[in-house]
Amino acid sequence: MELSRASLPAPGIVHLGLGAFFRAHQAVYTEDALAAAGGDWGIVGVAPRSRTIVDALRAQDCLYSVTTLGPSGTSTRVISALSGAIPASADPAAVVALLADPAIRVVTLTVTEKGYKLDPATGRLLLDDDLRADLEADRAPRTVPGLLIRGLAARRRADAGPIALMSCDNLPSNGHRLRGLVHHLAAATGTAEWVAANVTFPSTMVDRIVPASTAETYAIAERALGVRDNAAVSGEPYRQWVIEDDFPAGRPAWDQAGAVLTGDAQPWERLKIRTLNGVHSAIAYLGALAGRETIAASLQMPGMLPAMRHFIADDITPCLSPPPGVDTSAYGEEVLTRFENPAIAYRTLQVAGDGSQKLPQRVLHTIQDCRKAGSMPRWGALVVAAWMRFVQGTADDGRELPLDDPLADRIRARLAATGSSPSEVVDALLGLDTVFAADLAGDSELRAEIVTWLTALTKHGVSDTLTGVR
């Protein structure tokens, strides 16, 4: 098979964030929607930072493969829905011009939690120096919000018509958060009225376990295709996409590709972020501390599965209203089975990264709801304690753990300014107000529970702490 073609599909979508998740999720749905119903909905992929993926895709006519890794066998398909690839850092003007092109009617984003420049605890905009410079200076925009707002201003000037901006990141009420951010910036740049009348922000829940590509991913793709694919990705068989149907200039027939179009995605997002991502992060911190490389290997540790079942049943389920017809326990069991898939080598350190940005919606919102209902979320407190031990940088066997987090400097400074006893560490980290909202930081019973777990983890390690859990 050749990774080349005579022509590219006509573009209708701009996607910001060319990572593995997008290539194995939204692009696949769009490919299937185009096959089912046609339409000019090719995707121009924009890489906000790195240009490696752009070069790889351009060298193979924007074709790449997705390998599905089932517990008993793999299958590989080529995706042709990409119309182009642009490196935003090298060519921001091209991105702004595209956003002002009437052919582009939908913008989707996977730029990770930190890409939005929002305060994780409150969801409010963090106007840092980079973003401020994007708004004030004439230089090319460097941040994702900066690119969006410049693009929308150009679109207004070009009278290019309405557009939908859809966040596909694991943020709670991602559409509302993106709307808040864009409206705030639009007010500062004189485009508020036009944005209010012309731009929609559908919320969405996205789901597929897609590990970062490795040498093994490329080797499997090459065996299946007969050629090298430098943009190959792989993922689990399961995928789900729930989308609020609010597209003022149309959309691909994603519904004909298996997506659920709905009026309100929030119950789905909440279920997924608190259950799947919450448990993923829990296993990641505990597993990484215990020296386990992957999520699947961590789940093999004695006590891990029962602890995660308790977390779901005792803490997450009681405070969650699932979407109609969905049972949270059954959903949770399915999630655990997906995590056990031995073919998916999802690294604990990949999930553990950016914890300050992930913890609030994945774990702390569950804790807040339990506390409001008068209960003590023991297992949620265990996850917080595991994160607090993880960020101290040493695994149970003494090996160093990386702190890959936009708040790394602040976390390190707080730890350096305090003692090393569990209660001192807990107090220092609960003081991170962009992670822990005031109600959590001031909750003395919760604090005591976290200290108890952190003491156990520090003294005995994860293995011994979990062994007795039934």
Ligand code: CS2
């Ligand atoms: C993971 C997610 O890396 C992480 O933080 O929890 O990327 C997870 O695999 C996806 O959300 C699954 O849909």
